[in-house]
Amino acid sequence: MKFWWLSWKDLLLIVRDKKALLTLILMPLLLIAILGSAFGDMMKEEETISIEKFTLGVVNLDQGPLSQVLTDDVLSKKLSKQIKVKYYQEDELYSRIKNHKLEVGIIIAKDFSQALMNGNGTKVKLISVPDTVIKSTIVQNVLEQFSRSIPIEAAVSQIAQPVQGGEQNSFVQEGYGENDLLKETTVDAKTIPVSSFQYYAAAMGVMFLLMTVVQGVSMMILEKEQEVFKRLLLTNLTYPNYLLGKLLGLIILCLMQASIIIVGTSLIFGVDWGESLSGIMLLTFAFVVNACGLGVLAGSFIKTEKAFNVAGMFGTQIMAALGGSMAPLYIFPDWVVFVTKILPNGLALQTYLKLMSGAAVSDILPAFAGSIVLGIAFFSIGLFRLSLERRGKYA
């Protein structure tokens, strides 16, 4: 229980430190308000521009007649104001999207026409770079409308039959009968577009939590140089207990800050954090554990508080940028997008966005588990390193 009293003491000291408290609580809310309203207007413009015209890559593998209707009549003619259709080979399309030369593309499956006529749904694969929520939503809506209307227009006499859950989630398919078609269709859960304010609330929140971790860990390093630390080592408190107490205090602090950011933005600015309260709570907890673990690990490599502060400042900024807190991700090269998911904040931001666009708890469980496991791994390595270092210096 001693480690808990250590955490409690740390929290008490923070609460009494007015400056620290201000940076912890007021700053994030203030910054989200400023950025949210500034970028909010920009994002609106972006939305109208992108609706005006963008290129859609099409791979048509269909052997039936209906794909022609979709590509020529609907996409090329009816939607000529919004969409410019370009045809590719399958692997070419993939590589273009991977290299961010193209943002959205569809692959029309071999049995597209047949499946549609049989009422087996729309066999179209929609692929896009992350964060092109708006464009892919447009394409998705077009596809859905198309598949709803085609069976009737094409006067296919067969009655649509229920099909057991689709094997491939990324296919816009799963027809459950004409009327339900739209509701049941999901593409990568990007059903509800995320607004700029939501995006920045999550992005800034995640970044501020990183900064709090840096602050907390630098305080831990500072304490090691102080007299109270030596006195602590002389009490019945063991060193692992000491570190555990420190970590717990930091986690609680971060959770407090996260709650304030989430509740604050939703009450003050009406930011919608999604349907799943438990999802948000689990994700927040997992992210905080992950980030604190990483912080302790980083701290175990750096001797002085000053050096850590400098490293922490740069580290946070780089991580925030790579993790999508500064600008949407698709402007970065491929490997960056991949790295993003390994960074605690990148993963957390992506998962927050997922929740905001309507994902349920079950959808974020992999991210939750991954974060927790990573966090514990980081912390364990850090603990090991610190114990070694301490053994060199103290008895």
Add this chain to the structure above:
Amino acid sequence: MSMLTVQDLQKSFGKFEAVKGVSFTVEKGESFGLLGPNGAGKSTMINMITGLYPPTSGEIHMKDIDVIKSPKQAQKWIGVVPQEIALYQSMSARENLRFWGRMYDLSGNSLEKSIDQVLEIIGLTERAKDKVETFSGGMKRRVNIGAAILHKPELLIMDEPTVGIDPQSRNHILETVKRLNSEGMTIIYTSHYMEEVEYLCERIGIVDYGQLIASGTLRELRESIGDHSRIFLTIEKDHLSEEKLTKSLLGFFPEKNFELQDHQVMVFHKEPQLILSDFIQLVTQTGTKITSVNIVEPNLESVFLHLTGRKLRD
């Protein structure tokens, strides 16, 4: 069984040898003083005895516990007052004591009772609710001591607990230590103030350059330098009389057991009372005006001076 046994204790920081093979024993109920100038190695010794630093070599036993092997076990019975204030400034005296008490596994009623007792001992019951940062230096030092005695240690180790504080607080602290010792607590007290060590400690070790250059009771140490007192005569001197004065002094003290400095004559003597009036008369006859006379009994300062040729503090 002795409370503490230290054998051939040695500590190097890189190439620098801060403690060079020190041995001593402290008996139960005793108060042992470590006296030495700045940088002598007192704190380094203390930090090893309390189990904070591992020694480079040597052995430390607290009762039958091997402090180097199982420091946590020994620390349960040891209270440490560090040289620097080790407290949380934005917490009150009571909150600090409560926190440190908990770190020693105290809780509930016994913790609160212990806190009340300690506040009484350090004389801060009235100020218990005030934050430590609002305290004077002396009050902080008192809380610093309080945090070390909550768990009723058998051995209290104090590293210069009176550095840089006002005489009133200092007296209070000295009284407190004396009282704790008389109630049975074994004390190790380091200082570079010889008066404190003389007042508090039954046995004293003198430390210089990482070595224990002498140890024993005050009397033993005094006798080791022949028990000479010193007579200090402050004078108003002019150049005409200096030669004359030296000449008559040499006649009076043929063993040259005197020193003549600017405005002061210092004489070493075993029984100063016997020669004092003759000595004063002699000086007056040379036409020198005496402004003050002072007799200093042999003390630790003179012992240190005798052993090292240096003063304890400059």
